[in-house]
Amino acid sequence: MLNEQQLHGIYVPVITPFSQDYELDLISYQRYVENLLTHDIQGLVINGTTGEAPTVTWEEVVRLTGETRRILGKRQLPLVIGTGTNDTVSSVKRTEQAALIGANAVLVVTPYYSRPSIEGIMEHFRQVSEVGIPVILYEVPSRTGIRLPVDAIRRIMDLPGVIGMKDSTSSTELMKELSQNRSKPVLCGDDIHFQEMLYHGASGGILASANVNTEAYIHMYQLAAQGDYFRSELEFEVLIPCIQKLFAESNPAPLKWLLAKQGLISNDTLRLPMAPISEELKLSFEKVLRNLFFHTR
Ligand SMILES: O=C(O)C1=N[C@H](C(=O)O)C[C@H](O)C1
Numbered sequence: 001m002l003n004e005q006q007l008h009g010i011y012v013p014v015i016t017p018f019s020q021d022y023e024l025d026l027i028s029y030q031r032y033v034e035n036l037l038t039h040d041i042q043g044l045v046i047n048g049t050t051g052e053a054p055t056v057t058w059e060e061v062v063r064l065t066g067e068t069r070r071i072l073g074k075r076q077l078p079l080v081i082g083t084g085t086n087d088t089v090s091s092v093k094r095t096e097q098a099a100l101i102g103a104n105a106v107l108v109v110t111p112y113y114s115r116p117s118i119e120g121i122m123e124h125f126r127q128v129s130e131v132g133i134p135v136i137l138y139e140v141p142s143r144t145g146i147r148l149p150v151d152a153i154r155r156i157m158d159l160p161g162v163i164g165m166k167d168s169t170s171s172t173e174l175m176k177e178l179s180q181n182r183s184k185p186v187l188c189g190d191d192i193h194f195q196e197m198l199y200h201g202a203s204g205g206i207l208a209s210a211n212v213n214t215e216a217y218i219h220m221y222q223l224a225a226q227g228d229y230f231r232s233e234l235e236f237e238v239l240i241p242c243i244q245k246l247f248a249e250s251n252p253a254p255l256k257w258l259l260a261k262q263g264l265i266s267n268d269t270l271r272l273p274m275a276p277i278s279e280e281l282k283l284s285f286e287k288v289l290r291n292l293f294f295h296t297r
Pocket residue numbers: 013045048049050051140143168189190191206207208209251252
């Protein structure tokens with residue numbers, strides 16, 4: 001099981017490759033994950049936003065997890081599985097099953113869409129955290145439509161089964177406040193602000209953009225962890241144009257296109273309503289790519 005001390009460094013949220021007829025493409029998945037494993041990443045996240053959680057069935061998550069464990073073999077790399085939904089009963093059930101299929105922790109998003117009260121949200125996290133597998137709170141107001149008050153974040157983080165948080169609020173104030181008060185570790189989930197969040201106390205990141213230029217992310221993180229924020233920032237600046245393109249249209253559409261272009265997955269199919277990126281973005285990507293060095297095999 002994952003503990004607080006292991007919640008640092010670069011966690012990579014994996015995509016879910018599909019064949020052109022929208023089935024799981026496990027051949028591409030193996031090639032893609034094996035490439036990621038050539039880097040010294042801290043862990044993998046399955047069934048996040050990047051993994052297209054809204055359109056991937058739980059049975060497919062189980063298959064992807066089994067496949068990931070098979071590819072990892074004896075390698076002990078933390079596996080985090082997204083189990084949060086906007087239904088407490090299903091989130092608890094998925095969390096129980098994630099523990100059984102070998103997850104080291106689960107990522108649980110703030111329950112979206114139904115706009116529950118803070119007490120309802122607290123109870124949601126209390127029930128999920130009592131399953132017995134470490135929980136990482138995932139706060140992403142731009143996607144959930146809810147912004148948790150700091151107070152509620154603290155109460156959730158204080159639950160014994162919660163080991164930390166993935167923060168995609170873009171708020172340096174929140175990051176400062178949580179880290180200054182010695183809260184549990186906070187991983188940044190807001191790629192463009194990653195370096196700034198490290199400076200303000202983030203312990204690492206869960207970053208879709210670290211699927212490309214993975215080595216560069218690991219290095220700039222290590223510099224920050226050693227206190228060399230100046231060099232870390234210089235190295236991060238090189239990554240910014242690519243991050244901007246990766247989020248110019250909804251993640252993971254640009255990322256899938258890029259991974260397909262690199263030959264790591266066979267195509268950039270997404271399940272509707274997600275659709276491939278525009279021709280305009282493809283063209284503008286080309287310019288950025290010329291300046292980037294891809295650390296892939
Ligand atoms: O899947 C994830 O984990 C991430 N999702 C975020 C999003 O698409 O909103 C971005 C972040 O890089 C990681």
